[in-house]
Amino acid sequence: MTAGRTAAAPFSAAAARSPVGRSLARIVGLGAGMGLLALVRAQLALSGAVGVVLLGLLYSLAWLGLAAIGGRGRSGAGLRMGLGAVVLGVLGGLVLVGVSIAARGPAPLLTGHAAPFVAWASVTTLVAVAEEVVLRGVFFDAARQLVGPLGAAVLAALAFALIHVPLDGWSILPLDIGAGLWLAGLRLASGSVAAPAAAHIVADLATWWL
C-alpha cells in the first residue's frame, strides 16, 4: 500500500512538471475559473442585485486577474499589440456583424440612446478585451501546446460559447461557437490577441446602433 503510494508520487510530480502537464493544468484551471465567473456573473445579473455597469466592471477585472494567474511564466507573445492586428480585427468585427445581420430578420432594440453611452461603451470594451486576453490569449496558448492551432481554436470557441450559456441560455451555443471560431481565426491570422479583441469590441459596440 505504502509502496504503491510512493511509486505513484514521482510519476505525478513529473507529469505536473512536464510541458504537457503544465498546459493541461493551465487549461483545466482557466476553464474552471471562466466557468465560475460566468456563473457568478449570470446569478448577479439575473437577480438584479448589482447594476450592470458595476457588474461588467467587476467581471472584467476578475477576468484580467484570471489572465494574470493563468499566464504566469508564459512569454506572452500572443498578447503583443500591433496596428495591423487592430485593423484586421476591426474589419473582422464588421464582417461578423454584417453577416449576422444579413442572415437574420428584424431585431428588437436592446439599448436606446437615452443611456450614458460612454459608461456603457467603456464597460463593454473592457469586458470584450478581458475575455479575449483569457480566451484567445492565455487559454489559447495553453491549448495550442496540447492540440495544435486548429484544436486550440475549437477549444477556445467552445469555452467562449459555454461561458455565455448561464446568462443567455443554451440557444446561444451555435452562434457563439461560430463567432468563437472566427475570432480564433483572427488570432491565428494576425498572431496577436489584439485582432480578436478589436473584432469583439466592434461586434459588441455595434448593438448600440442596431
Add this chain to the structure above:
Amino acid sequence: MGRWRGDRQAALIALVAGLAVVALAQATAPRTSPPLYDGVIVQETYRWLQPPSCQPGGPTALQTLQPVAQGTSPGFAASTDEQPPQAQLLVAPNSLPLPEGTTGLQLEVTAVDPPPLPSGQEIAGNAYRISMATQSGAAVTIPASAGVTVILRGPMGIPTPVIGLYADGAWHELTTDPTGGVPHTYQAVITGLGTFALLVPAGTTIPCPGVLGSPLDLASLIRIVVFAVIFVPFPILFVVWIRSRRRRREAAASGSRRSRGG
C-alpha cells in the same frame, strides 16, 4: 516557417467555418442581438402603470404609422421607449398578407389597466395592448408562418413567467421563451393581437429595485468609483503580501543554510 504555415492554414479553416456557422445559426434561429453581445445592458428600473410602493411609474407608449411600399409588408420592431423596451412587436419583412391599397400600418403599444386576472395568477408588471391595422383601420391578419413575435420585459426578481394574451374575454397562455441576453425579458410567437402581460403565480412578491440596480446616474457612478477604489487594491495587496512573505522565508532559509555550511 512550418508553424507559420500551419497557423495560416488553421486560420483559414477557422475563419471560413466560423462565418458559415454564424450565418447558419442566425438564419435558422434568429437571435435578438448580433453575435458576441456580452449582456452589458444598461437596464432601467421597470416602470409601472399603477406603481406599487417603491416602484417607479410612467411607462411609455408607442403610436406610429409604419409606411408600406408597393403593398409589401415591411419588417420592423415596434418598441416602447424604456431601456430596454418593456414591450415590443417584431415583424419580419414580407410576412403579412395586406389588403389591397395598404400604404401604411398603424401600430399602437400601450400600457393599459389590467383585464380581469386569470385564477391563481397575477400580472408581473403592466398589461400592454398591442394593435396593428391598415391606414384605413382595416384589421391585419397574422398567419402562424409569419413568426410575428411579442417581447415583454418584466420587473427584476420575478419567477419565470408565461406570456398571456387577453382576447375575446379570456386569457390564453402562449408558448414563452426567455429572450437571450436581456434578463427578465420573454418572447412568444403570436397569431393574434390584444392585451399581453407576463403572468406569474398569485402572491408573487415583486422586490424593490436595489440601490445598485437602479439606472446609471451620477450617484451610481460615484458608488462604482468608491466601490472600485475599495475593492480593487485588496486582492493586489494580498498577492504582494503573500509574495513578500515567501521571499522573506526563502531568504531566511538560504541564510541559515549558509551559516550552517560556513
